[in-house]
Amino acid sequence: MSETQNLTLVQAVRDALYTEMQLDEEVIVLGQDVGKNGGVFRATEGLFEEFGGDRVVDTPLAESGIVGCAVGMAAMGMRPVPEIQFSGFMYPSYDQIVSHMARFRARSRGRFTLPMTLRAPYGGGIRAPEHHSESKEAFYVHEAGLKVVMPSTPYDTKGLLISAIRDPDPVIFLEPKLIYRAFRGEVPEEDYTVPIGEAVTRREGEDVTVFTYGAMARPTLEAAESLTEEGIDAEVVDLRTVSPLDREAIVDAFKRTGRAVVVHEAPKTGGLAGEITAIIQEEALLYQEAPVTRVTGFDVPYPLYALEDYYLPSVTRIEEGIREAVEF
Amino acid sequence: MSETQNLTLVQAVRDALYTEMQLDEEVIVLGQDVGKNGGVFRATEGLFEEFGGDRVVDTPLAESGIVGCAVGMAAMGMRPVPEIQFSGFMYPSYDQIVSHMARFRARSRGRFTLPMTLRAPYGGGIRAPEHHSESKEAFYVHEAGLKVVMPSTPYDTKGLLISAIRDPDPVIFLEPKLIYRAFRGEVPEEDYTVPIGEAVTRREGEDVTVFTYGAMARPTLEAAESLTEEGIDAEVVDLRTVSPLDREAIVDAFKRTGRAVVVHEAPKTGGLAGEITAIIQEEALLYQEAPVTRVTGFDVPYPLYALEDYYLPSVTRIEEGIREAVEF
């Protein structure tokens, strides 16, 4: 067995970048404040010193420029890893993401591929200013040609980010900033991959299946644990990749219990919980013993921090959702 | 009864604009080629001559600028009606749409409201170049603060567009360009409104409820008619507004048949069919006799026109979807 380190999630991001930059000269990191400053969350700390200003590049303040130039570099065969400082600032680059990043391969019938990985921290709960707490993965899941990854542990983060960088297709890698430093986990020093597109069961259970991903995995597991006291045995499936969804895993896990809850912090309407519900009922309606419960953010703009605790799914809200599915 | 005219859908758009511009000086139309040229689809024909260059304004080629300056005008109390030439070119203005247009009221606690209406033709089937056939309403439905309207008849188009222009909140008005000139309908000459947020039953039926909107309403009705030959009696509900969804109408209509099909041309994953399915099963699971069938575009980039007929839901595909729901 190889050596491991005890890393936080954000350190695992950095470790993945470091690992791939060592192994492949075509990997470069670019974005706002990723260089000398090491990233506003320190996700690129030390990379500038290690790899120099040609491979770890502070760019002007222009998201469409960042994503667009990465598209051009990737079309030439490089593996750029642009960072957008917060996922709430990806919108100025939305045209580059959906019109180009997603479609370059299809448009050129495979002549040009885009092995690029767009990283951004997402999600709420850190008492941040407006626009710094967005969780709008659904905006990218609806666009074919993209893969969208949302890890929840340091181990997965490194393995999935390496997979993303090596992937021949463009990947959006959304990092749960709420848990960037919330805990540590064992992370191999060597390079390894976790496959994109595979969900994982975090907790086995008999009564109900709870689907979640990213920062919501922890409160969901906590809720599942605490409900054992009430005799409820909940299974927790961490999707890890939200596009393409691991339909097989979703359907199989659901069939075992016949009851499901989906937990995400994104707003309810048009969020992934709806899509997952649709998948379940289109493939396993006859197994369904209760409506799929959606425990999600509300359909309102993400609030300033005085009210954010009411907005985000809390352990109690998740528990209620699970009870609802079980008691139906 | 007032006089009526026999108008195409695009003429109804023009008529609504004309009507409101006559009634309210604060209504102005702006966008690319909306002035002298009368719009690339002639939706603003003659308005420039009628109201002059200060109220019907050709802008530079910059979508974010168009939406962004309309936000500023609307914050001052004007009622701008910006046009984006094709919905596939709304993406450069995505940040203005989701970060500002949707949130100005909430951000300013109601001090500033945005009575603006963003119009764009959407959808496929007209043999257009790349990016000219998008149907990505889901991108806007997931953002609170916006209303999203997608009419399917000339009468509704005029009434809904007038409602949108008068609405105190920002409305995205997506026009089914496939049927801009496909047929005519009686449209009152006077001003009248059709309420935003209300679905309408286009065809009553006993066996299955088919939900659709916009350009897909016609082939859906055609499929429903033709299935009577097979003894299938399908109800067709035209949602008209996709945000906020008319949940009551959806649930009520579903309960009557216990079977549902959703038809839209947007890609399947993350599309509105998933959301509607989730609503149905969360409110009416016990009525559900079959999985909700999704008849939608595929999860691929919209193709160039040689293949677009395979992409779009056709009458045959819709019929198959309805049969599937009925025969389950």
Place this chain on the structure above:
Amino acid sequence: MGLGLFGYEPEGATVNVFERPYDDPVRVLDEHGAVVGDVPDLEESDLLAVYRYMRIARHFDGRAVSLQRQGRMGTYPPLSGQEAAQVGSAYALGADDWIVPSYREHAAALVRGIPLTQTLLYWMGHEDGNRAPEDVNVLPVAVPIASQVPHAMGAAWASKLRDEDAVVCCYFGDGATSEGDFHEGVNFAGVFDTPNVFFCNNNQWAISVPRERQTRSETLAQKAEAYGIDGVQVDGMDPLAVYAVTKAAVEKARDPDPDRPRPTLIEAVQYRFGAHTTADDPTVYRDDDEVETWRRKDPIPRLESYLRTEGILDDGRVASIESDVEAQVAAAIDEAESMVRPEPRELFEHAYAALPTELERQFEALEALREKHGDAAFLEE
């Protein structure tokens, strides 16, 4: 008009503030407060008001940073060093004019009528902080960089179309000039000749990215060339120069000369003394030396020294202003901290003019949960 060398002189004087080389910033006071240019025509009371606003801003800034340190406020973006640019420009506007700020314009907002309490509330995470009082012409804080530039253009366009007099002044940073929205908004202003002042607070840094990394153009003022509008650089740490230049730009916007564009791009050269926000550590990316050099240009002692020379200020008045300012800021903090946490209903309240049924239901579900479990059910962790 009486602004002399720096003034906008519609009568067609040949020397005009808008016809300087872009890299020759307008100056009135040097670093020691000595007069090196034409002093704008301001009453003593106005000069004192400018001084006083700058002192409030500086003191407020220090208090806000320590509130954040003590966990009494969230992330906060300090403005120390930038008082002259904000106060000098905002003070040059007329009563009906508007400002369209980014997130750092607390001092400009104060001059225009936003109470300090609201600025505090905003950074304490209360939405109410972003609601300008009805009669205050300030758009809400815009966090996405440069995204407010098109709004400012649209607001000015509304003023023009309605034949009103209002001029709209838009604030943004050096980093903002790299964004597409800066380009699109200013270009629209050129085309539609709107009454706009685009006021760029070039504080040399966009978080850790230096001005030279934003753009290769030698000045930011020269970007005006791309839009066919006027561009001018000003010493942004000289409140009187900022006032004079802004005043000229506002007057030109309001009473246009047929031969000149109404919009102006002003590059106010300045420095942020502190961190980008309380979440930032500037020592990682910039040298103390650089900070020291710029501190010598501090706008406050500069104006103070001028006012002392002019006999407008003395030790006694300075001390009394100082204690007034402290009391005013302390009172605002007390008021803000006495505000109760907003009710959860506020989450939903302003999403739409009338709440859609589904949102009403979501709110009811939230209330039912609160009923059952109490607030602790949400506030855990």
Place this chain on the structure above:
Amino acid sequence: MGLGLFGYEPEGATVNVFERPYDDPVRVLDEHGAVVGDVPDLEESDLLAVYRYMRIARHFDGRAVSLQRQGRMGTYPPLSGQEAAQVGSAYALGADDWIVPSYREHAAALVRGIPLTQTLLYWMGHEDGNRAPEDVNVLPVAVPIASQVPHAMGAAWASKLRDEDAVVCCYFGDGATSEGDFHEGVNFAGVFDTPNVFFCNNNQWAISVPRERQTRSETLAQKAEAYGIDGVQVDGMDPLAVYAVTKAAVEKARDPDPDRPRPTLIEAVQYRFGAHTTADDPTVYRDDDEVETWRRKDPIPRLESYLRTEGILDDGRVASIESDVEAQVAAAIDEAESMVRPEPRELFEHAYAALPTELERQFEALEALREKHGDAAFLEE
């Protein structure tokens, strides 16, 4: 270098193509083909090639428009009038250089190696038309205006980072300069000093919106000031002037002078003779007079007249080129029309490197339906 007055002269000559006033376009031939500037150093065969490419482009354009009229092709954007700009610039590139086109650069693409058949296929709605042959350095058609500008910058940046020699030439229109992506892409190029040529086809119109409505700046070339790069105007209907200016820009990008920026913004002043696309009716928004004035600048007779004067062309050669060109275009049309409609599998084939299961299932469902109902089930209406 030998480009004389118009050349890029790294040795430090004082008269340099990049130091002209922005509103003084580079010219070589006047409207009648008389020499009015320094003729670039081109072999007879090159001059003939340029002439020939322009003839092909013009003839192709006419045929394409009538194919569309006959329902044999979809919407098509004609380029007549713009041949000199496209051919002159593309011809100035080196073998390893790249072009990044918009949707109207059929002639530039042809010069760089895209077969006419592919251009036809593309506008006939076949995805295959957008797949450049492996060894052809042309990025796919970019329809969203200006969105290709950052790509061109990124591709050039890749060349620079890898220490390669390739220069990247990006095409876009006058309208495109209003978009944020133009601004962001060109600004990046300035900052990272990438080997880029930004070639603006200013054809006076963006559909119905005239050049003056896009921006208030007097020239588009001067927008270079905003990015600290070189900007130059050229008579875009003079193929030799376009060649000379592009060549100078390419050489400067490839072998940079330490004192000059590598990137250049070229504004090629020209006119589109026809409609914006076959879906457009230009008589609604522009006068015949204007069209006539510009038709007098037609690049083809202009170069032809020069070549006749030089003894390079005569009636016989012109006639033989004409019939060659007709045959070549006819053959391409035959080939394109003989292509079968792509298989539905093509819808899915290139969405990802490896098709996700769900897409495989969607494809199977489509095939099952075809099996059951035949193609008519989809192709109705």
